[in-house]
Amino acid sequence: MSQVTYSGFPRIGLKRELKRALESHWRGEITADALQDTARELRQRHWQLASNAGVDVVPCNDFSLYDHVLDTAVLFDAIPDRYRPVFASGHLDGYFAMARGHKRNGHDLHALEMTKWFDTNYHYLVPELQAGQQFRLAGDKPVAEFLEARALGHQARPVLLGPVSFLLLAKAVDGSDRLALLDALLPAYVELLGKLTAAGATWVQLDEPCLVLDLDEEARAAYRRAYAALATAGGPKILLASYFGALGDNLPVAASLPVDGLHVDLVRAPGQLDAVLDALSPTQVLSAGVIDGRNIWRSRPDKVLTLLRKAQSRIGDERLWLAPSCSLQHVPIDLEAETALDPARRASMAFARQKLEELRTYADALAGQAEATAALAAQQALLDAQAQSAGVVDAGVRARLRTLSPQIALRRSSYATRHAAQAETLNLPPLPTTTIGSFPQTDDLRKARAAHRGGKLSDVAYDDLLKSEIARVVRFQEAIGLDVLVHGEPERNDMVEYFGEQMDGYLFTKLGWVQSYGSRCVKPPVIWGDIVRPAPMTVAWSSYAQSLTSKPMKGMLTGPVTMLQWSFVRDDLPRETVCRQIALALRDEVHDLEAAGIQLIQIDEPALREGLPLRRAEWPHYLAWAVECFRITAGGVRDTTQIHTHMCYSEFNDIIEAVAAMDADVISIETSRSRMELLDAFVRFRYPNGIGPGVYDIHSPRVPDPAEMLELLRKALDVLSVDQLWVNPDCGLKTRGWPEVEAALRGMVGCARQLRGEL
Ligand code: GLN
Ligand code: ZN
Numbered sequence: 001m002s003q004v005t006y007s008g009f010p011r012i013g014l015k016r017e018l019k020r021a022l023e024s025h026w027r028g029e030i031t032a033d034a035l036q037d038t039a040r041e042l043r044q045r046h047w048q049l050a051s052n053a054g055v056d057v058v059p060c061n062d063f064s065l066y067d068h069v070l071d072t073a074v075l076f077d078a079i080p081d082r083y084r085p086v087f088a089s090g091h092l093d094g095y096f097a098m099a100r101g102h103k104r105n106g107h108d109l110h111a112l113e114m115t116k117w118f119d120t121n122y123h124y125l126v127p128e129l130q131a132g133q134q135f136r137l138a139g140d141k142p143v144a145e146f147l148e149a150r151a152l153g154h155q156a157r158p159v160l161l162g163p164v165s166f167l168l169l170a171k172a173v174d175g176s177d178r179l180a181l182l183d184a185l186l187p188a189y190v191e192l193l194g195k196l197t198a199a200g201a202t203w204v205q206l207d208e209p210c211l212v213l214d215l216d217e218e219a220r221a222a223y224r225r226a227y228a229a230l231a232t233a234g235g236p237k238i239l240l241a242s243y244f245g246a247l248g249d250n251l252p253v254a255a256s257l258p259v260d261g262l263h264v265d266l267v268r269a270p271g272q273l274d275a276v277l278d279a280l281s282p283t284q285v286l287s288a289g290v291i292d293g294r295n296i297w298r299s300r301p302d303k304v305l306t307l308l309r310k311a312q313s314r315i316g317d318e319r320l321w322l323a324p325s326c327s328l329q330h331v332p333i334d335l336e337a338e339t340a341l342d343p344a345r346r347a348s349m350a351f352a353r354q355k356l357e358e359l360r361t362y363a364d365a366l367a368g369q370a371e372a373t374a375a376l377a378a379q380q381a382l383l384d385a386q387a388q389s390a391g392v393v394d395a396g397v398r399a400r401l402r403t404l405s406p407q408i409a410l411r412r413s414s415y416a417t418r419h420a421a422q423a424e425t426l427n428l429p430p431l432p433t434t435t436i437g438s439f440p441q442t443d444d445l446r447k448a449r450a451a452h453r454g455g456k457l458s459d460v461a462y463d464d465l466l467k468s469e470i471a472r473v474v475r476f477q478e479a480i481g482l483d484v485l486v487h488g489e490p491e492r493n494d495m496v497e498y499f500g501e502q503m504d505g506y507l508f509t510k511l512g513w514v515q516s517y518g519s520r521c522v523k524p525p526v527i528w529g530d531i532v533r534p535a536p537m538t539v540a541w542s543s544y545a546q547s548l549t550s551k552p553m554k555g556m557l558t559g560p561v562t563m564l565q566w567s568f569v570r571d572d573l574p575r576e577t578v579c580r581q582i583a584l585a586l587r588d589e590v591h592d593l594e595a596a597g598i599q600l601i602q603i604d605e606p607a608l609r610e611g612l613p614l615r616r617a618e619w620p621h622y623l624a625w626a627v628e629c630f631r632i633t634a635g636g637v638r639d640t641t642q643i644h645t646h647m648c649y650s651e652f653n654d655i656i657e658a659v660a661a662m663d664a665d666v667i668s669i670e671t672s673r674s675r676m677e678l679l680d681a682f683v684r685f686r687y688p689n690g691i692g693p694g695v696y697d698i699h700s701p702r703v704p705d706p707a708e709m710l711e712l713l714r715k716a717l718d719v720l721s722v723d724q725l726w727v728n729p730d731c732g733l734k735t736r737g738w739p740e741v742e743a744a745l746r747g748m749v750g751c752a753r754q755l756r757g758e759l
Contacts, residue, residue, distance in 0.1 A: 008327025193235025
């Protein structure tokens with residue numbers, strides 16, 4: 001019979017128990033032992049849950065107190081020297097110093113850099129390496145967790161980040177070649193494999209997700225060298241795991257490695273099954289990733305069974321393992337906990353636990369169990385019926401999408417014409433000052449929002465409070481002399497949730513947490529149906545704010561790509577189609593704002609860059625539709641209506657053409673930490689439209705010295721024209737406190753005035 005397994009589980013706990021324990025430990029409220037107790041309980045609970053769901057073999061060492069890449073670095077002693085003294089006072093202290101920085105006992109260490117884990121919303125810590133780096137096996141976490149699982153009666157497979165992906169995901173601080181460190185690293189892996197064998201492990205899983213990226217010959221050669229060495233280690237059998245896409249042109253390498261099994265992603269890349277089956281040697285196992293580890297929908301038995309039956313007929317049951325496409329850490333834990341969901345919606349969803357149950361059913365069906373086959377037939381029938389249910393398809397949106405003309409993505413005139421028209425109507429000074437939208441979200445505001453949600457604060461009282469907050473923000477901006485004002489976004493809990501809650505087709509979960517990094521989790525909304533905007537969403541707030549001032553008020557929307565990117569998206573439509581639906585809804589909002597007299601409208605797209613596919617060949621298609629969606633949102637407005645966009649966390653060099661094609665009248669970007677480096681891409685491209693390179697790092701409570709901001713602005717003026725440059729912070733101010741915001745913005749406005757005087 002085929003084995004049911006999986007390669008990783010959410011670590012944080014259904015009720016974010018790990019988050020609570022971590023944060024209490026960091027505050028000094030609980031000891032390291034108490035934290036480890038919670039961690040152990042969670043592992044135990046999750047293994048038991050999997051076993052109850054019918055899983056045959058569970059993973060171990062997939063758990064992490066903070067991040068598995070950091071775990072790997074620490075395990076192999078890739079610890080930058082600056083942290084070593086903290087390790088001396090306690091292993092966990094050192095570990096968390098690398099994760100979060102450390103400011104105690106005379107130390108002032110910043111954390112390792114953090115970056116996105118492939119194209120997920122999980123962030124890993126980037127190990128720092130350098131030429132001549134030494135590695136050694138400096139811990140026993142994988143062995144200890146294996147023994148822990150076994151003592152509980154589970155058959156467990158340790159999961160390790162593979163050596164080549166580990167090196168490729170790290171950065172060489174001295175710019176040296178990371179892969180040159182492979183030979184130094186391999187003995188530590190070999191030693192670990194030996195210890196796992198001695199502990200009784202029969203299989204080990206080596207994750208090599210970099211196998212789905214564009215790789216050069218050097219990386220491929222590293223794979224050959226690494227796995228040749230590991231194969232002779234006399235360790236457990238090796239399952240080589242790829243995920244997040246097709247092996248593609250790396251399949252020949254992956255298939256040539258002396259490993260005992262291959263895990264492949266058949267959700268994102270079902271088309272690779274034949275080639276993978278052809279490439280397997282007669283004894284290799286195929287771990288078929290047939291259930292989506294990246295999304296929250298039930299699988300479609302018609303699709304999954306077709307794949308599985310094909311694999312079964314080619315390699316038989318013993319060599320076929322059934323698994324999710326990737327670690328389940330990217331989905332919430334248990335749908336059972338979502339008691340408030342509409343049952344019709346819930347029936348088509350599956351969280352981690354339900355996904356494991358699905359795998360069990362597939363395995364039973366493959367083994368010929370009639371009950372399982374019937375259950376899958378029922379699941380297929382249910383999904384087919386759901387596809388017809390109210391809200392999944394909205395005839396109006398579908399008709400609108402069918403008849404979209406290319407004109408819809410156009411402004412009425414070119415940028416030059418618009419620029420002239422806007423200069424006349426808006427009458428702004430040179431180097432206009434503005435902010436990115438949000439102002440500090442005070443505790444009072446958050447409490448009031450919670451009370452309003454819980455029915456303890458009336459609509460009228462809540463509205464009054466928001467209005468007085470808007471009035472305060474407007475008065476403040478006038479007082480310090482900003483040129484383009486905002487209403488401050490006090491009504492928004494979150495930039496996606498706020499809009500999602502007002503659009504049909506979105507739903508929200510209660511406990512649908514997914515780890516973003518460390519103890520931080522997000523609760524992505526779910527797009528299940530066609531997107532419809534039943535009524536204006538922001539017009540009342542923006543109009544109210546405008547009514548309080550004669551200065552121009554900038555309307556504030558979250559863009560379509562970001563709305564898509566930060567949600568779980570339905571899997572029965574292409575993402576670009578869903579994005580166009582959102583774009584149409586937002587376009588209507590833009591036009592309503594314009595009709596209400598709002599002359600500047602900002603459409604935030606901080607997530608545009610992170611939607612880039614993992615393979616370069618797929619970039620042009622993605623960028624084309626992403627840009628088109630932005631342009632649909634902004635299209636058709638008057639020349640005098642100034643469209644702004646805002647993009648943070650972005651590196652622009654390789655997407656500058658697409659950013660220019662968005663053709664926003666003004667773009668604001670995050671540049672203060674890189675000291676204007678991020679501006680280079682715009683300069684090289686001769687980007688013609690308005691730009692506001694951030695001069696105030698809002699991620700830090702530190703108030704920037706006006707001299708610093710002035711220097712940054714001068715740097716910008718060296719390369720941009722005067723009528724192009726805007727003056728603004730890096731991003732929204734909602735996480736900051738009022739006193740620092742006031743000081744920083746006063747300084748910023750002063751800088752702009754000083755520079756104007758010099759023009
Ligand atoms: N307008 C949003 C704000 O100011 C933008 C947030 C973001 O870019 N992440 O908070
Ligand atoms: Zn931002």
